[in-house]
Amino acid sequence: MSRRALAEKRPLILASIVAALAFYYLRWGPWPEIYLIPIKGAAVGLLAAYLWLRHSSPDARLMAWAFGAAALGDMALEITTDRTVGGLLFFAYHVMAMGVYLRNRREELSPSQKATVVAMLILTPLIAWTMPADRAQALNMGLYGLALGAMCASAWASDFPRYRVGAGAALFLLSDLLLFAEMGPLQDSVVPQVLVWPVYYLGQLLIATGLVSTLRKRDPELRLVKNG
Template sequence: MSRHALYEKRPFLLASIASAAAYFYLRDAEIPEMLAVALKGASVGLLAIYAYMRHAGKDARLLTWVMGLGAMGDIGIEYDLQIGALLFFAAHIFAITLYLRHRRDETSPSQKALAACILILTPVIAYCLPADRAGAIQVALYALALGGMAASAWMSTFPRYRVGAGAVLFVISDLLIFAEMGPLANSDIPHVFIWPTYYLGQFLIAVGVIQTLRKRDPELKLVSSR
């Protein structure tokens, strides 16, 4: 799809991409803190609006909550890590609810094993990463919801190489955050890769879910988005 067509039919996606790119390149520049936070929150907040505008079904509303809570988490984490984590935890619960509503009837043993690994290894790895062991349990509990979100996305009927892959990218992004609290504390890797993997993951999830819902339930497309 051309850039003009994207602007005409999916302006909120284009605005989301622009906000995410602007935040990535300007976050270290001498700009007002409020502007950087606004760009960060708008990146996924606009994906929430995209989900709301493109489909009228209950599942699209669940996705709107997932993205909306994620956007609030992006802002909240800038001021208080625990508040941000609680908002993301809530987003993962909404996402798990969405994906469980679309469970695959049949799944190969290898795919089940992969989902189990995502579910189990995510909190285990997260627990091992922080240097401050006092907070490791809290990190692991959050990561259990994170792993549950990614595993249920992988086992859902939504496209694995969009929604499933997006959820896995989200896991990678958060594990990099936890690694920055420990073994990668003095590395530039987290700073460079946390935002791109997170945003790309959220983008793939939003687009993959909405495109699938529009194909399955075309009668629920909003008139304004046709």
């Protein structure tokens, strides 16, 4: 799809991508953080609006609320160095997203798919628990990792397109693992600073577009916008 077609048919997606790129590049410059906070929130916030406006099903609406919580979490992480509020908002995102995926479970999983689901459920909280250099944070990280792993596993086991929604959830998982590593083995590395945002945003973009595309094909009568 050309940029002109994207602007005409999916303006919210285009605006979201612009906001995501703007935040990524402007944060390396002299811009005050106060100006970057709403730009960061707009990237996923516009995806929430896209989910809400493109389909009126309960799944689309619940995922829109989840993306709204994630957008607030993105901003909270910029406002304070204390990650508690941001972590709680993302915990809410995982719970709501998991509700959507569990309502759309795939009837059968192959052995490799089952193994992937189990690995996500078990290894994610374990890795999260081992990452922080400050062991006082280990329990909180482990509990958050449990919700993160459950969200990703349920997305992988859902009947939404695995190469869009499943892959998007896996990218979300990777971005959070990089954040965990920034609290431990990658404390002095620029890798998390460079990779976390683009990996996370790409994951969210894949989830939003994959979910809307699937729901609009399943329930065309619930479409709210002609194009899309």
